[in-house]
Amino acid sequence: MLDLIIRGGTLPDGRVCDIAIAGDRIADIAPRIDGAAAQEIDATGDLVSPPFVDPHFHMDATLSYGTPRVNASGTLLEGIDLWGELRDLATVDEMVERALRYCDWAASMGLLAIRSHVDTTPGHLNTVRAMIEVREKVRPYIDLQLVAFPQDGLYRAANGRANVIRALDMGVDVVGGIPHFERTMADGAASVRDLCEIAAERGLPVDMHCDETDDPHSRHIETLAYETTRLGLQGRVAGSHLTSMHSMDNYYVSKLLPLIAEAGISAIPNPLINIVLQGRHDTFPKRRGLTRVKEMQAMGIPVGWGQDCVLDPWYSLGTADMLDVAFMGLHVAQMTHPQEMARCFTMVTETNAAIMGLTDYGLEKGKLASLVILDAANPVEALRLRATRLAVVSKGNVIARTPRADAEMSLSGRPRTVARRH
Numbered sequence: 001m002l003d004l005i006i007r008g009g010t011l012p013d014g015r016v017c018d019i020a021i022a023g024d025r026i027a028d029i030a031p032r033i034d035g036a037a038a039q040e041i042d043a044t045g046d047l048v049s050p051p052f053v054d055p056h057f058h059m060d061a062t063l064s065y066g067t068p069r070v071n072a073s074g075t076l077l078e079g080i081d082l083w084g085e086l087r088d089l090a091t092v093d094e095m096v097e098r099a100l101r102y103c104d105w106a107a108s109m110g111l112l113a114i115r116s117h118v119d120t121t122p123g124h125l126n127t128v129r130a131m132i133e134v135r136e137k138v139r140p141y142i143d144l145q146l147v148a149f150p151q152d153g154l155y156r157a158a159n160g161r162a163n164v165i166r167a168l169d170m171g172v173d174v175v176g177g178i179p180h181f182e183r184t185m186a187d188g189a190a191s192v193r194d195l196c197e198i199a200a201e202r203g204l205p206v207d208m209h210c211d212e213t214d215d216p217h218s219r220h221i222e223t224l225a226y227e228t229t230r231l232g233l234q235g236r237v238a239g240s241h242l243t244s245m246h247s248m249d250n251y252y253v254s255k256l257l258p259l260i261a262e263a264g265i266s267a268i269p270n271p272l273i274n275i276v277l278q279g280r281h282d283t284f285p286k287r288r289g290l291t292r293v294k295e296m297q298a299m300g301i302p303v304g305w306g307q308d309c310v311l312d313p314w315y316s317l318g319t320a321d322m323l324d325v326a327f328m329g330l331h332v333a334q335m336t337h338p339q340e341m342a343r344c345f346t347m348v349t350e351t352n353a354a355i356m357g358l359t360d361y362g363l364e365k366g367k368l369a370s371l372v373i374l375d376a377a378n379p380v381e382a383l384r385l386r387a388t389r390l391a392v393v394s395k396g397n398v399i400a401r402t403p404r405a406d407a408e409m410s411l412s413g414r415p416r417t418v419a420r421r422h
């Protein structure tokens with residue numbers, strides 16, 4: 001006996017299929033599946049997608065907006081200062097509570113895998129303790145990866161390096177860094193080398209905040225590519241943000257992109273945050289600050305969209321909706337061709353899953369039974385509508401349902417209800 005059959009949904013590639021689920025696995029996926037299940041969901045005309053994945057988030061800071069006060073300048077640097085106060089005020093229980101509330105939002109939005117950076121700067125490491133507790137609590141429905149993130153610098157902060165090591169010893173999954181925030185370019189490059197060596201020794205992936213600045217001379221991605229190749233870390237390393245590339249000289253970029261491709265590094269721009277934080281020192285023209293997305297994709301470099309922040313010292317909005325993230329990315333990177341729009345959807349699903357190394361992901365027989373049913377006919381319509389998640393299935397369980405919300409109309413001679421599907 002099957003546990004669940006989802007009937008007649010349209011997959012992102014356009015196939016119309018039934019999906020049968022037994023336990024936490026996809027038992028079958030085919031145009032027509034005979035037999036019955038304990039539960040059936042009719043998805044006729046709706047999009048059935050593998051779940052959304054966010055490869056870049058800060059769960060220790062989420063849902064803290066306004067505490068101890070708002071970021072008046074709107075800059076990255078004031079955000080870092082504010083967070084520096086907040087992280088010592090927040091208790092473990094408070095951080096756990098905020099993170100669990102955020103994970104409820106994520107689950108309701110079909111966002112079922114998240115990579116969160118965790119600040120390792122404070123010696124008490126309450127941030128790390130809290131996020132490890134959250135990782136265990138949400139494990140039944142969300143896969144949470146944690147990155148040891150020395151927010152105030154590996155060398156710039158007191159005990160920065162020692163605290164990263166302590167966090168990794170406590171069971172954090174990924175090695176992070178912030179080379180552009182070290183005191184000098186030389187220290188930044190040294191931090192990249194040091195952190196990549198730590199990752200190589202421990203067999204861990206690397207995901208660094210890298211060149212999150214408008215300074216075109218911030219070229220730590222070059223060192224990250226070099227160290228990745230030198231240490232044989234290809235396929236395990238991601239560069240987050242890479243916003244300086246927006247402002248770099250074109251000739252230099254023509255040399256840089258092949259080095260990134262050769263190193264097998266993935267890129268994680270965070271369009272909501274990059275468009276808000278970058279260009280703040282400009283008058284006009286004001287730079288967008290997003291990295292070179294289409295240009296990297298043309299070189300075969302995997303690029304996924306990350307969310308980065310929701311209601312925290314750096315960003316005053318957000319709803320755990322990866323379609324919002326992709327929607328902003330589509331606009332800022334001008335990915336308006338139909339194939340590019342569809343790719344924006346793939347970036348927040350399959351590409352992000354590949355960047356996080358989720359091997360059990362996807363709508364295929366034998367894979368983990370996690371998926372989302374959207375009130376849209378196809379991926380581009382899902383983006384345009386930021387479509388309602390009609391149902392979310394995680395590891396075989398229906399964990400969230402949201403009713404379809406068509407407007408009831410009172411216009412003479414016009415339809416009684418209106419949906420915005422087209």
Ligand SMILES: [Zn+2]
Pocket residue numbers: 056057058117209308
């Ligand atoms: Zn970040």
